[in-house]
Amino acid sequence: MLRLVRREERDSDISPPRLSALSVLVFGGPASLADLAGAEEVKAPTMSRIVEGLVKDGLANREPDPANRRKVRIAATEEGRRRLEGGRERRVRALRERLRRLADSEQRALARGAEVLERALR
Amino acid sequence: MLRLVRREERDSDISPPRLSALSVLVFGGPASLADLAGAEEVKAPTMSRIVEGLVKDGLANREPDPANRRKVRIAATEEGRRRLEGGRERRVRALRERLRRLADSEQRALARGAEVLERALR
DNA sequence: AGACAACTGTTAGCACTACTAACGTAGAGG
């Protein structure tokens, strides 16, 4: 798993933690820092810095929550949305290439295993 | 995957890269720096520091290769062997707890999926 | 043999991610 993550990191222009946080924002909508930290199972200071990086790169923005001025509302920018989607397409294509070489029965075995894993790890 | 790795990291007293390198030494025997770096798909300077950490914690030792004095021979210590095994047992126990709750057919599905994955990712 | 190239590992310096501790500000409850 570690090797896979590192490989992923090498040919992506967004680091895995940033990519993961960004995807939470894109698919889940704007969130507070605590929300994001919880979703990524990371402490607040860590997420604060990840968001800082996203903002610096123009992939997300931070604005105070009008209802509760302690909170910040973090949202993906259009650019962030595009970059996430672009990378996703590349990854899906690469994965498809690999899976295409497997027999149908093997593909089904992977699909079934993935389902079980998803339930088991939650 | 990232979340899983982080969870792993929190309740282990050895960091994932060190643990992974250590396991290469324990199961594969002594190795040169380049061997280790290759096995972990990491550059030499990175592995040099990981080994430094292992040595500092008494989990591995470094000695010059008598045949080729440019090389170093890195080997796990007894302590390293013990710590790896101990952690492994804890992880296996935790995993077994989770898997025990699955139906037999689900367990088989996971096993089959894992086989396919191993071949597909290589 | 002597010069030069290639190999092996380390050091230095950068970016990033993780943590805890400590802080400032904003809201909630007595």
Place this chain on the structure above:
DNA sequence: CCTCTACGTTAGTAGTGCTAACAGTTGTCT
């Protein structure tokens, strides 16, 4: 009103990854 809690940031530390630059060793080729 005053305190207590919640929310986020900043400071400081450890660890991991990279490239570039270096030192020592070995091999090669004249």
